[in-house]
Amino acid sequence: xxxxxxxxxxxxxxxxxxxxxxxxxxxxxxxxxxxxxxxxxxxxxxxxxxxxxxxxxxxxxxxxxxxxxxxxxxxxxxxxxxxxxxxxxxxxxxxxxxxxxxxxxxxxxxxxxxxxxxxxxxxxxxxxxxxxxxxxxxxxxxxxxxxxxxxxxxxxxxxxxxxx
Amino acid sequence: xxxxxxxxxxxxxxxxxxxxxxxxxxxxxxxxxxxxxxxxxxxxxxxxxxxxxxxxxxxxxxxxxxxxxxxxxxxxxxxxxxxxxxxxxxxxxxxxxxxxxxxxxxxxxxxxxxxxxxxxxxxxxxxxxxxxxxxxxxxxxxxxxxxxxxxxxxxxxxxxxxxx
Numbered sequence: 305x306x307x308x309x310x311x312x313x314x315x316x317x318x319x320x321x322x323x324x325x326x327x328x329x330x331x332x333x334x335x336x337x338x339x340x341x342x343x344x345x346x347x348x349x350x351x352x353x354x355x356x357x358x359x360x361x362x363x364x365x366x367x368x369x370x371x372x373x374x375x376x377x378x379x380x381x382x383x384x385x386x387x388x389x390x391x392x393x394x395x396x397x398x399x400x401x402x403x404x405x406x407x408x409x410x411x412x413x414x415x416x417x418x419x420x421x422x423x424x425x426x427x428x429x430x431x432x433x434x435x436x437x438x439x440x441x442x443x444x445x446x447x448x449x450x451x452x453x454x455x456x457x458x459x460x461x462x463x464x465x466x467x468x
Numbered sequence: 469x470x471x472x473x474x475x476x477x478x479x480x481x482x483x484x485x486x487x488x489x490x491x492x493x494x495x496x497x498x499x500x501x502x503x504x505x506x507x508x509x510x511x512x513x514x515x516x517x518x519x520x521x522x523x524x525x526x527x528x529x530x531x532x533x534x535x536x537x538x539x540x541x542x543x544x545x546x547x548x549x550x551x552x553x554x555x556x557x558x559x560x561x562x563x564x565x566x567x568x569x570x571x572x573x574x575x576x577x578x579x580x581x582x583x584x585x586x587x588x589x590x591x592x593x594x595x596x597x598x599x600x601x602x603x604x605x606x607x608x609x610x611x612x613x614x615x616x617x618x619x620x621x622x623x624x625x626x627x628x629x630x631x632x
Contacts, residue, residue, distance in 0.1 A: 314583040315477040316598060324602065349513065350620025419478040434480060438488065442609050446629055449613025456514025465610055 318419065321437070322411050325366075326404065327468030328441055332362060332448050333400050334463040336393065338455055345391055347454060355454055358447040359396055360389055365440050367403040368426065373418065373433055374410040378426045482583065485601070486575050489530075490568065491632030492605055496526060496612050497564050498627040500557065502619055509555055511618060519618055522611040523560055524553055529604050531567040532590065537582065537597055538574040542590045 336344065336359050345356040364380075372378040390396040419434045429436065455462045500508065500523050509520040528544075536542040554560040583598045593600065619626045 312482045312580040313479040314482065314580045314598065316480055318476045318478065320596075320599065324599075328606075349617050350622075352617065352620055416476040416478045432484075434478065435484065435488075442492075442605075443629070445606050445609040446613040446616075449610040450617050452610075453513050453516065453614050453617040456516055458514075465607070 316434075318411070318414070318416050321419070321434070322407070325437065325441055326407060328444055328448075329366065329400070329404060329407075331463060331465070331468055332359065332444055333397065333404075334467075335359075335448055335451050335455070336396055336400065338460060338462055339393075339451075340458070340460075341393060343454070343458060344393060344396070347458065349454060349457060352450065355447075355451040356390070356396060358451065359400075362440075362444045362447060363396070363399050363403050365443070367399075367406060369437070369440055370403075370407045370410050372423065372425060373437065374414050376423065378424070480598075482575070482578070482580050485583070485598070486571070489601065489605055490571060492608055492612075493530065493564070493568060493571075495627060495629070495632055496523065496608055497561065497568075498631075499523075499612055499615050499619070500560055500564065502624060502626055503557075503615075504622070504624075505557060507618070507622060508557060508560070511622065513618060513621060516614065519611075519615040520554070520560060522615065523564075526604075526608045526611060527560070527563050527567050529607070531563075531570060533601070533604055534567075534571045534574050536587065536589060537601065538578050540587065542588070 335355070339347075339355055343354070345354045348354045368378060368380055390399055419437075420432060422430060422432050423436070424430045425436045429439075431439075452462045452465075499519070503511075503519055507518070509518045512518045532542060532544055554563055583601075584596060586594065586596050587600070588594045589600045593603075595603075616626045616629075
């Protein structure tokens with residue numbers, strides 16, 4: 305097998321990447337559900353943010369992010385603002401599910417070569433698209449890992465890391 | 469641009485992936501250094517493992533992992549056992565740095581198409597190589613995120629997530 309690229313590289317299916325992202329997002333959704341109502345936006349450790357605030361950051365990043373990948377428009381959407389931040393399970397889960405559907409709807413419109421293009425995410429972070437998406441996924445795993453400690457410290461069992 | 473693959477896909481440079489992995493590993497190394505000596509293997513929250521134990525899991529997985537990717541041999545190496553587990557900063561950092569050098573040494577020997585091959589990692593988890601490596605990186609981010617809560621709860625500032 306020879307590569308047409310000037311640098312050594314390999315291929316990743318766009319569907320693999322969608323499933324990888326959505327699998328992580330499904331696990332984070334389970335984490336949101338696992339938090340008691342008063343703890344989701346009211347509990348934290350070490351002066352950090354409650355998990356619900358982190359989850360709001362994650363869903364906002366994913367929602368504008370998939371739009372940016374698909375269209376090159378990194379502006380926040382009307383449906384995400386300027387309303388109040390969610391403060392309940394129902395409100396954050398409704399946002400979460402809307403973004404999940406949006407990712408699935410926009411994904412097939414993204415030409416595969418778009419993932420190799422350079423863009424400036426959210427008007428600020430320049431990089432190749434797949435690298436930007438990895439950063440968002442990594443950021444979600446990072447904060448979700450923090451949520452695992454919150455849940456354990458509350459005496460609750462988090463969902464298994466490998467269940468996506 | 470047309471794709472020679474039967475499914476929509478895009479290319480990732482093998483060097484990008486090495487830098488991505490090593491960048492995360494460098495951040496985790498900074499986290500190990502940030503822990504006080506008594507806390508690295510003696511402090512935890514919620515009944516979870518101390519960060520030093522997580523770090524030992526991560527370095528073991530990376531060390532055997534890169535060997536498995538490069539050679540197809542997923543057996544634990546002699547240099548990783550049967551000695552005692554590390555219990556100090558110096559011991560875990562020495563292992564960490566040896567694995568960092570091993571990844572850099574073995575990486576150029578991996579044919580790019582190997583990342584698209586299916587193998588059974590550690591003799592147990594079957595999947596495409598790039599997906600297996602993503603899992604190890606994700607697992608590292610997950611546990612490192614937990615270490616961030618430990619450090620914050622100890623009143624210490626962890627290194628910035630985006631510094632790789």
